[in-house]
Amino acid sequence: MDESGALRSCRASGHAGAGRTGTDIVCAAVSVLMRTAVRALSGKKGITIRCDAPEPGFLLLEADYTAEGRDFLAAAGVFLTEGIASVVEEYPQHCTLTIRRT
Numbered sequence: 430m431d432e433s434g435a436l437r438s439c440r441a442s443g444h445a446g447a448g449r450t451g452t453d454i455v456c457a458a459v460s461v462l463m464r465t466a467v468r469a470l471s472g473k474k475g476i477t478i479r480c481d482a483p484e485p486g487f488l489l490l491e492a493d494y495t496a497e498g499r500d501f502l503a504a505a506g507v508f509l510t511e512g513i514a515s516v517v518e519e520y521p522q523h524c525t526l527t528i529r530r531t
Contacts, residue, residue, distance in 0.1 A: 430503075430506050430528065430529075430530055430531070431530070431531050432530070432531075433499055433503065434503040434506060434507075435492075435494055435499050435502040435503045435506060436466075436490075436492055436502050436503070436505045436506035436509065437491065437492055437493075437531055438489070438490060438491045438492065439463065439466070439489075439490045439509055440487075440488070440489045440490075441459050441460070441463050441487070441488045442486060442487045442488075443486055443487075444456055444486050445459070445520070445523040445524055446523055447520055447523040454520075455516060455520045455523045455524050456486075458512075458516045459513060459516060459524065460488075462508075462509060462512040462513060462516075463488050463490065463509070464488075465508075466490065466505050466508060466509050467480050467488075467490055469505060469508075470490075470492060470501075470502070470505055473498060473501055474497055474498065475494055475495040475496070475497030475498025475499070475501070476492060476493070476494050476495075476498035476501065476502055477492065477493045477494070478490060478491065478492045478493075479491045479492075492505075510526070510528065513526045514526055
């Protein structure tokens, strides 16, 4: 997140190891949160996103914005932060959250 609170990038990587591949509830939860953010931001006026998922277990979302998109991008940052934080609280041995301010 930048100084205005807008989401600038988010990366999910690795496998949680909380279950077999394809049935891991932690991986599923983080994947749904990330994919929802990508879908919500795609095509939003004032926001340009780049998304890359070169391999299973890795997703990178990067965003640029104009003044028109800043508030929505800030809300997306809160959505992802709170969502992933709740997964970390429930499964701390399988998931971590690191926030870097730019």
